[in-house]
Amino acid sequence: MAKYLIGRFTQLMPTLLLITLGTFFIMQAVPGGPMSMYTQNPEITPQDIERLEHALGLDRPIHVQYWNWLTRFVRGDWGYSLSQRRPVLTIIRERVKNSLYLSGLGLLLGLTISIPVGMLSAYKQYSLLDYVTTSIALVGYSIPIFWSGLVAIIIFSVWLRWFPGGGMYSLGQVPTLADRLRHTVLPVSVLALFYSGYFTRFVRSSMLEVISQDYLRTARAKGLSERQVLIRHAAKNAAIPIVTLVALQLPGLFSGALFTETIFTWPGMGRLFWEAAMRMDYPILMALVTVTAMLVILCNLLADLLYGVLNPQVRV
Amino acid sequence: MRRARRFMLILTILAAVLGVLAGCRPAQPTATPRPTTAPTRAPTAAPTAVPPTAAPPPSKPLIIGSWAESPNLNPYYQSGPEASTWMVVEGLLTVAPDGSYAPQLAAEVPSVENGGVSADGKVITYKLKPGLKWSDGEPVTSADIRFTWQAVTNPNNAVVKTLGHENIVSVETPDDLTAVVSLKERYVPFLTLFPALYPEHVLGDLETLDNADYNQKPVGTGPYRVVTWVSGSHIEYEKNPYYREQGKPLLDTVIMKWLPSREAGLAQLATGEIDILEDITESEVATLRQNPDVEIVTMSSLSSERLFLNLSDNGDLSKPHPILGDQKVREALDYAMDRATLIQGLLEGQATPASCDLPAGAFGDPAIPSTPYDPGKAKALLDEAGWEVGSDGMRVKDGKRLSLRISTTAGNKVRELTEQLLQEQFGDIGVELVLDNKPSSEFWASPSEGGQRHTGNFDILLYTTGPGVTGAFVDPHSHMFSYYHSANIPSQATELRGGNYMRYASATVDSALDQAGSVFAVTERQAAYSEAMREIAKDKPVLFIYNRLQIHAFRKEVKGWTENIWLSQIPNWDIQNWTKD
Numbered sequence: 027m028a029k030y031l032i033g034r035f036t037q038l039m040p041t042l043l044l045i046t047l048g049t050f051f052i053m054q055a056v057p058g059g060p061m062s063m064y065t066q067n068p069e070i071t072p073q074d075i076e077r078l079e080h081a082l083g084l085d086r087p088i089h090v091q092y093w094n095w096l097t098r099f100v101r102g103d104w105g106y107s108l109s110q111r112r113p114v115l116t117i118i119r120e121r122v123k124n125s126l127y128l129s130g131l132g133l134l135l136g137l138t139i140s141i142p143v144g145m146l147s148a149y150k151q152y153s154l155l156d157y158v159t160t161s162i163a164l165v166g167y168s169i170p171i172f173w174s175g176l177v178a179i180i181i182f183s184v185w186l187r188w189f190p191g192g193g194m195y196s197l198g199q200v201p202t203l204a205d206r207l208r209h210t211v212l213p214v215s216v217l218a219l220f221y222s223g224y225f226t227r228f229v230r231s232s233m234l235e236v237i238s239q240d241y242l243r244t245a246r247a248k249g250l251s252e253r254q255v256l257i258r259h260a261a262k263n264a265a266i267p268i269v270t271l272v273a274l275q276l277p278g279l280f281s282g283a284l285f286t287e288t289i290f291t292w293p294g295m296g297r298l299f300w301e302a303a304m305r306m307d308y309p310i311l312m313a314l315v316t317v318t319a320m321l322v323i324l325c326n327l328l329a330d331l332l333y334g335v336l337n338p339q340v341r342v
Numbered sequence: 343m344r345r346a347r348r349f350m351l352i353l354t355i356l357a358a359v360l361g362v363l364a365g366c367r368p369a370q371p372t373a374t375p376r377p378t379t380a381p382t383r384a385p386t387a388a389p390t391a392v393p394p395t396a397a398p399p400p401s402k403p404l405i406i407g408s409w410a411e412s413p414n415l416n417p418y419y420q421s422g423p424e425a426s427t428w429m430v431v432e433g434l435l436t437v438a439p440d441g442s443y444a445p446q447l448a449a450e451v452p453s454v455e456n457g458g459v460s461a462d463g464k465v466i467t468y469k470l471k472p473g474l475k476w477s478d479g480e481p482v483t484s485a486d487i488r489f490t491w492q493a494v495t496n497p498n499n500a501v502v503k504t505l506g507h508e509n510i511v512s513v514e515t516p517d518d519l520t521a522v523v524s525l526k527e528r529y530v531p532f533l534t535l536f537p538a539l540y541p542e543h544v545l546g547d548l549e550t551l552d553n554a555d556y557n558q559k560p561v562g563t564g565p566y567r568v569v570t571w572v573s574g575s576h577i578e579y580e581k582n583p584y585y586r587e588q589g590k591p592l593l594d595t596v597i598m599k600w601l602p603s604r605e606a607g608l609a610q611l612a613t614g615e616i617d618i619l620e621d622i623t624e625s626e627v628a629t630l631r632q633n634p635d636v637e638i639v640t641m642s643s644l645s646s647e648r649l650f651l652n653l654s655d656n657g658d659l660s661k662p663h664p665i666l667g668d669q670k671v672r673e674a675l676d677y678a679m680d681r682a683t684l685i686q687g688l689l690e691g692q693a694t695p696a697s698c699d700l701p702a703g704a705f706g707d708p709a710i711p712s713t714p715y716d717p718g719k720a721k722a723l724l725d726e727a728g729w730e731v732g733s734d735g736m737r738v739k740d741g742k743r744l745s746l747r748i749s750t751t752a753g754n755k756v757r758e759l760t761e762q763l764l765q766e767q768f769g770d771i772g773v774e775l776v777l778d779n780k781p782s783s784e785f786w787a788s789p790s791e792g793g794q795r796h797t798g799n800f801d802i803l804l805y806t807t808g809p810g811v812t813g814a815f816v817d818p819h820s821h822m823f824s825y826y827h828s829a830n831i832p833s834q835a836t837e838l839r840g841g842n843y844m845r846y847a848s849a850t851v852d853s854a855l856d857q858a859g860s861v862f863a864v865t866e867r868q869a870a871y872s873e874a875m876r877e878i879a880k881d882k883p884v885l886f887i888y889n890r891l892q893i894h895a896f897r898k899e900v901k902g903w904t905e906n907i908w909l910s911q912i913p914n915w916d917i918q919n920w921t922k923d
Contacts, residue, residue, distance in 0.1 A: 062782075062788070064421050064577050111552055179610065184612055192601075192610060291600070
């Protein structure tokens with residue numbers, strides 16, 4: 027086990043390095059750049075742009091820029107945003123809580139809905155309940171979030187005035203918990219619709235596989251109640267692939283949900299990445315890509331380990 | 343035993359994950375501490391011994407919705423004027439609605455007549471209004487003027503534009519209210535200097551302004567000051583207690599909210615969650631008109647959508663463009679454009695046909711007409727120029743087809759549709775228009791990146807510009823000089839630098855622009871610009887299509903605003919006078 031872990035961790039470093047190299051050079055290859063938003067402004071002379079490029083270190087050779095970035099990054103100096111002129115770490119810290127909150131709650135709510143519904147649907151396969159839930163799950167997963175978000179705003183905010191149309195809390199007054207919760211309902215619901223659509227299908231198929239197993243028949247023959255059979259035996263085994271899937275979704279909590287954050291004016295990581303990409307703000311982009319890549323690698327490792335922990339047959 | 347251990351391991355892992363998720367409380371706004379000298383808002387729980395005239399209850403906050411978050415609030419670190427900044431920061435002069443310069447922090451506009459400008463134009467004397475204070479209570483002095491110059495020209499500060507301050511040689515401060523600015527040479531647009539003042543007592547000791555707190559929380563003299571900025575969400579402002587106009591501003595709190603989604607912004611305006619929506623597109627006007635609580639405000643602006651015609655052969659200055667090098671062809675294209683249809687069809691009538699760069703204002707010439715739609719005349723001109731109609735309807739001359747590439751920023755719906763309409767309209771007179779759009783970053787790419795404007799590798803470009811597009815302070819000189827003077831033609835010798843993308847060279851225009859840039863008297867400059875524009879209207883290196891209107895939407899509860907086309911990008915320029923029911 028220890029050998030396995032050491033092996034995986036040694037793989038992590040070169041993979042990350044390659045990812046950062048690739049990202050950096052691809053970004054530089056894209057035409058435009060952090061100065062492109064200034065070039066259409068006649069008040070900003072070419073001398074100004076040259077001066078800015080020099081001040082921001084953008085006129086040095088690319089490999090020098092990369093090396094500077096790398097050596098500072100590993101020491102914890104993630105640089106300053108080119109447009110906001112603030113430390114990248116500060117900007118990320120401000121936004122990451124918002125994304126964890128939004129996506130985390132969305133994921134939790136999605137799981138809370140999809141696990142019981144998926145299991146029930148598998149247990150009563152071919153019933154009306156089964157057909158209805160699988161259809162809703164498919165629809166929930168297929169509808170683009172920007173559409174469902176806007177529809178939610180139109181119905182619940184503009185027509186019914188039940189919920190506000192965006193933001194994390196009401197502006198211009200001291201935010202109360204109730205106010206924050208009111209603002210959370212719509213975006214989290216929209217995200218949960220998406221997540222539950224995604225997971226219900228997996229829970230159902232995983233459960234279906236387990237339900238037909240012989241050991242459940244043995245358990246019933248031994249005299250266990252239906253509930254005990256389902257929960258103590260079937261559910262536990264059906265949950266194994268789901269736990270893995272959830273682990274793989276975890277990096278998404280960091281990288282944010284761009285559409286949801288855009289529609290609901292939620293200051294999260296998804297929008298940060300989008301805005302940085304539009305402005306070609308290299309320090310922010312590099313930091314976000316590197317951290318996300320690291321999280322993906324780690325969560326994959328976590329998923330593999332968990333699978334081994336839960337299913338002794340796949341022990342590493 | 344082993345099963346229990348496994349179970350505990352799973353539980354621990356899940357608990358850790360859930361703990362991370364649940365433990366994350368909703369973000370508190372990144373509240374920067376209020377200055378301790380600031381009086382708080384009028385107390386809602388009045389003490390018992392309250393005088394008969396108690397303070398009025400705090401007015402409801404005014405919420406302004408804006409599409410793109412300002413990167414920072416430092417006026418010299420921004421590309422264009424941001425409404426978020428100019429409520430807080432002010433400069434020596436500003437522009438009044440009638441287009442004339444007006445004093446803001448200065449006591450009067452310096453001129454030769456009042457002795458503010460020396461006879462040779464190289465020395466300018468600014469006098470500050472007495473009693474001015476910064477938003478932290480410190481007095482505004484001439485040292486701030488000197489510091490502003492030093493900061494803007496300091497190589498340690500990565501300011502985005504120097505705006506002519508590099509022409510300043512020295513700033514003397516004989517007393518607290520007077521600054522004597524000496525220039526290297528006559529700088530005719532000098533009234534655009536010092537559009538914003540930096541506070542020396544706050545920034546004077548810093549080695550560089552690049553990472554100063556000022557960039558997120560500026561100290562200024564405007565009607566409001568920043569309370570907190572929640573990145574990605576909003577900026578909250580409060581009344582500046584040291585604002586120079588007594589009793590103003592009338593609103594206690596203003597909030598600038600960032601709206602990343604246009605539909606969400608429209609929805610929030612409809613429900614009243616925001617009071618003002620800046621800069622809406624013409625198509626959104628139709629939706630908003632139906633709402634009785636919303637008023638649409640259109641302010642004309644000085645920017646116009648135009649066609650830039652390449653007069654050189656793909657950047658080669660030794661050869662004229664095989665098609666566009668002929669003035670008759672350019673004139674024919676001008677007559678072939680049906681501007682009225684474009685404006686009605688694409689912009690819901692929310693624009694006016696454009697005629698020249700400066701149709702109004704102190705330097706403008708309103709008498710230059712916009713070209714009428716006359717396809718008959720266009721065809722006649724092309725016939726005269728020797729282009730005959732070929733078998734497929736497109737004209738041909740000496741075996742060459744009259745086919746032109748047109749390029750604009752891909753993804754911009756209005757522009758793409760404009761191109762398609764032009765394709766039809768030009769097709770009517772036998773000109774083939776081929777669309778060659780590029781994504782924004784490629785379209786605006788710099789000379790070193792091979793941007794087509796700079797290399798000259800294009801036939802026609804379509805985009806908006808004008809003296810009003812960039813600055814709050816509209817001296818036309820930099821725009822006109824950059825676009826039309828032959829000294830600014832990009833070439834190998836200039837390393838492709840220069841704003842005269844049309845590669846247009848006219849001795850008349852050159853001398854008129856030189857004249858306009860060397861005299862101070864407004865009337866003389868106006869005459870010179872008029873001469874240049876008339877010549878440009880004859881030669882037609884640029885075809886003017888329409889003047890964009892800046893459209894903002896105000897809810898009916900907001901009152902007291904006035905239009906100022908010179909500050910059309912800052913609809914809240916007079917926010918100190920606004921009220922909200």
